[in-house]
Amino acid sequence: MMKTLITPLLFTLSAALLAAPVQVEDSRGSHSLPDVPQRVAALNWDIAEQVIELGVTPVAMPNIADYTAWVAQPAVPEGVEDIGTRMEPNLERLAQLQPDVIIIASPQIDLVPKLEQIAPVLLYHTYNESHDNAQAAIENFRRMAAALGKEAEAEQRLTAMSQRLNELKAQLSEAYLGQLPRVVAFRFASLTSVYVYGDNSIPQYALAQLGVAPAWPQPATQWGVTQKRLKALGQLPAETVALYYQPFDEEAKLQTSKIWQALPFVRNGGVNSVAPAWNYGGAMSILYNAEVLAEALLAVAPEK
Structure with missing residues (x-):
């Protein structure tokens, strides 16, 4: 009986010891996440677009109806929760959704202290007059893909884009x-x-x-x-x-x-x-x- 109980316990402890933090990069620098995020909240339209392109269905994003009218592609998958506006997301509902990571862009930067009380926050700042926005978009796409364990998918999408x-x-x-x-x-x-x-x-x-x-x-x-x-x-x-x-x-x-x-x-x-x-x-x-x-x-x- 004792042996039966100890074996699963040892397996669990071994798995925990083997699980190393994930190092990721965003526009603020390097961050450590406990694991590759599975439940992703995307709080800006450009972020949501890229998360969906990488094959990840976000648990939450803002203004889905307006996104559909103005952004159009890629389409929002079924099951994504609309959490209000890009500038004033519903933080209470966001917390209830228990995201593993919250990904934002520059419009949400003032919300970082509040968002970090819910989950780790990654910022990808693309639009700035001091750099090439298109190249920054491509670089941030690759960074985001690395954070979500989707590097291969990102390169496939970029190659297909070039061909198209x-x-x-x-x-x-x-x-x-x-x-x-x-x-x-x-x-x-x-x-x-x-x-x-x-x-x-x-x-x-x-x-x-x-x-x-x-x-x-x-x-x-x-x-x-x-x-x-x-x-x-x-x-x-x-x-x-x-x-x-x-x-x-x-x-x-x-x-x-x-x-x-x-x-x-x-x-x-x-x-x-x-x-x-x-x-x-x-x-x-x-x-x-x-x-x-x-x-x-x-x-x-x-x-x-």
Whole structure:
């Protein structure tokens, strides 16, 4: 009887002794976790996107309905708990979910002291005007993958992305007979104001991977956007192709907007909307932006 009781006990003790802490890296440095996290709370959309891409279903994330409308890809798996907004998540509910790790981005940095009372916190800060946001997104994707024991999955996804970007680039070159137009990509702030994507933005980086040059270069900023009056787009040549991102609730009103209808590229037919893709996401957002931008460009390519 004694031998029967001792054997499982020894096995448990041996397993505990063999389990070493996991060393991980985030934007704050090196951290030690007791084990590879299984229950992951992702408190920002770019974080949730990457966790899902790595094949991990988060136990919690914020604003699922808005994520579905604005980020779109990847889809949120069944069973993920919506814990409120990105800036003010429901901490009480988060604690009840008992995550092994909470992963955040810069919008949640002020919450770190409170979050650390619930579980270990990893911060991945991607968007900063002092570095290349696209490269930071890729680096953080690899760091996050290492923390979750998903290094192989990350490399597979990055390789597939590179291959897909090359395919899209070839399709565009064929459609435009090697003479790709210059493109201005933007999102409407209102019927009279736009956010133009420039240096350090995911859309411009995605366009560059497709071989497309910007029609209206903008300086690097933290998020890669510069706000402009809509009428300022009138300075662009008529041969410019303008691509604006969905969703835009007032899109129907563009048909009666005198400012919009007077823009040279609108009169020339060089304009199209772009399906939703998150412009401030992680590494895979580069691919999703490239795919919807390529789709919009192919739709307005000249007939052969």
